[in-house]
Amino acid sequence: MRLANTRAPTLRWVTRLIVAAGGGGDAVAAAVVDAALYGGSGSPAVILTYAWDRLLVDPVPGPRGPGDLTGLTPLTRSVWAVPPTARPIAPAGSTLPRLASELPHTFALIDPQHGAEGIAHQITSLVHHLNPESIDLLDVGGDILAKGDEPTLRSPLADALTLSACSQLKAHVRLLVAGPGLDGEIPAEDLTARMGPPVLTFTSNHIAPISSVLEWHPSEATGMLAAAARGVRGLCEVRDAGLAVPLTDQSATLHEAPLHQALHRNKLARALLTTRTLAQAEQYSREICGYSEIDYERIKASRLATQPARKLDPTRTLHRLAEFETAARRRGITHTTFRRITEALGFGGEHRQPLRELLINRRPLQYEAPLWRISRDA
Structure with a gap:
């Protein structure tokens, strides 16, 4: 890992810390929550x-650590910020540098290689450095509230690690769930009793x-949250498995949930409390949930590596696409994501953005940002 500099940036005016429970889209949603809840008071x-x-985006299975990116800047001895100039080391990929270039927030990196204990240490050091007025743990969809044995659960490890780590902090952490059910793992109706009433309802302005x-x-999930906030309703098909996710009025809501009740319910998060390596955490996931999502990524990455390159004609x-839409209409689907279209048509991740541009240019009326509306043609 090459450092941009060795001097920690001064963050005197930062008063809030948001932990994106699952990474990826949760980090984008955190920027929305920051503005919606705090109204831009102080610095982002x-x-x-x-x-x-x-x-x-990233052809390498699992999460990236500090050694997988160049140009990071130190916040504490164990936490690194990802500035716009940071770059993933090939063949790895990451959306964080571009997020840092387009949003005013400081993005800091969770390194799970030392398990939940390591993440707890990282957050503790960051809290001591920032002395934030608030600490929020944010999950889009709500699978952080899972028990661990639900048959629809697909990616519990990242959320369970952050829940386990945050439960060990001496500071108060508020657990927030945005867009219940939008990750397609735990239905929204199953989450109702596990969280409080809406804290707010997102709008297009948010x-x-x-x-x-x-x-x-x-x-x-964050794309569907944005669409729901803009008023889109229907049934959206997602992921390579084609899960159907309802877009309802509840899809645009933000809720608070009791953190320690979530930990008590989440078998995997409790088991991870004393883990000191990611390998340990993976093994607990295999034992409790029956699988490791990183194993799934390894298998899928191996399969994708053997597939011949497909040309975007x-x-x-x-x-x-017309054939896909015909079948989707029969399933009652009204919308889908560009990830779902990309994988359903047999393309790799490198084709997602060119495919998206092709479809929007050819059929702009079907683009209900950031989703694709299934054609109603018979």
Whole structure:
């Protein structure tokens, strides 16, 4: 790892810390929550997040650590900020440098290589450095409130690690859930009893500061949160598995949930409390949940590496899109994400943005930012 400098930046005016529970889209949503809850008082919050963009952006399975990026700046001895000039070391990829260039927040890196104990140490050191007035742990979708044995659960590890780490802090941490059910893992109706009433309902005005980010960022859950805040309703198909996620009035809400009740409920998070390596955390996930999401990424990455490169031919692509839309209508689907279209048509992550541009240019009326509306043609 090469450092941009060895002097920690001065953050005298920062008074808020938001921990993005699952990384990726949670970090983008954290910027929305910061503006919506705090109204821009003081400087923008520090957002502590994983560099874990899944295979659509990063072809390397699992989360990235400080050794996977150049140009980081130290905040504390164990926490690094990701400035706009930082770069992932090939073949790794990361959306964090671009986020840092487009949003006014400071993005700091969660390094899970030393398990929940290591993350707890990182957050503690950052709290001592910043002395923030508030600490929020944010999850989009609500799978952080899972028990761990739900058959629909797909990616519990990142959330469980941050929940486990935050529960060990001596400072007060508020657990927030945005867009219940939007990650397609725990249905919104199952989360109702696990969280309080809405703290607020997001509107298009809340989403405006991240509009440019949503034009390129691959997060499906935060994309659906933005669409719901803009008034989009229907049934949205996501991921390579084609999960169907309802977009309702509740999809645009933000809730507070009792953190220690969430820890008591979450079997995986409790098991991770004393973990000191990511490998340990993965093994607990295999034992409790029946799988490790990083194992899934490893298998998928291996499969993708053997697939021949596919050319983005506009005519053939639009024909295949029409077939996909016909089948989606039969399933009752009204919207989908560009990640879902990319993978359903057999393209790799490098084709997602060119494919998105092709579709929007050819059929602009079907673009309900940042989602794609399924054609109603019979």
